[in-house]
Amino acid sequence: MHRCLLCGRDLSRTSFRDALYSDDPLCSSCRSAWVKKTLKMRFCGVPLESPYLYSDAFSAALIQYKECGDEALKDIFLYPFRDRIRFRYRGYTLVPMPSTQAKREERGFDHVRCMFACTGLPVQDLFVRQGQGDQKKRTRTQRSLVLEEIALMPDMQIPDKVLLIDDTVTTGSTLKAALALLADKGVKLRIYTVSANRRWYKLPFAKRNDIIE
Numbered sequence: 516m517h518r519c520l521l522c523g524r525d526l527s528r529t530s531f532r533d534a535l536y537s538d539d540p541l542c543s544s545c546r547s548a549w550v551k552k553t554l555k556m557r558f559c560g561v562p563l564e565s566p567y568l569y570s571d572a573f574s575a576a577l578i579q580y581k582e583c584g585d586e587a588l589k590d591i592f593l594y595p596f597r598d599r600i601r602f603r604y605r606g607y608t609l610v611p612m613p614s615t616q617a618k619r620e621e622r623g624f625d626h627v628r629c630m631f632a633c634t635g636l637p638v639q640d641l642f643v644r645q646g647q648g649d650q651k652k653r654t655r656t657q658r659s660l661v662l663e664e665i666a667l668m669p670d671m672q673i674p675d676k677v678l679l680i681d682d683t684v685t686t687g688s689t690l691k692a693a694l695a696l697l698a699d700k701g702v703k704l705r706i707y708t709v710s711a712n713r714r715w716y717k718l719p720f721a722k723r724n725d726i727i728e
């Protein structure tokens with residue numbers, strides 16, 4: 516039997532769509548509870564793409580996955596987009612935004628890397644996070660200090676084409692730090708986040724292409 520990984524419903528019984536596409540690890544009602552809303556913008560000049568709004572339902576699933584250590588949920592996030600990502604970013608190496616060593620050890624897995632594993636694209640770690648703090652608990656000013664908290668791993672071969680990946684884009688401060696660290700390396704850059712904070716969608720279209728904060 517095939518059960519929805521979030522609600523546990525038997526996928527062969529819920530709907531025609533679920534019976535037909537039952538390799539989706541989520542049932543259609545759990546899948547549609549997330550707000551699919553494509554965001555495309557240029558972040559510090561680099562094209563950024565994200566398929567989901569960071570809504571309450573999305574956030575709850577993400578917390579269950581990363582904070583409760585429910586590794587089985589790794590494929591639910593990008594399942595509908597995996598083929599498209601593989602095709603669109605062929606030739607790119609995926610580079611995850613890093614968690615602190617302490618967080619990674621606590622979870623027992625690298626949650627961003629695992630979310631993108633279903634795309635089949637190569638993944639390489641380039642960054643380490645040096646800070647110990649929890650980003651959520653910080654104020655906005657403190658978050659901007661993240662700039663000094665990620666660093667390039669020493670002696671790494673940097674790929675020609677890098678797709679920076681993360682679970683969500685909130686303030687964008689970590690991504691900004693990553694872009695700054697790769698700025699003089701002659702790398703072709705793209706960004707893909709699984710979700711994006713509401714604030715980015717609210718920006719007028721013209722501004723979306725010129726995020727330099």
Ligand SMILES: [Zn+2]
Binds near residue numbers: 519520523542545546
């Ligand atoms: Zn479900």
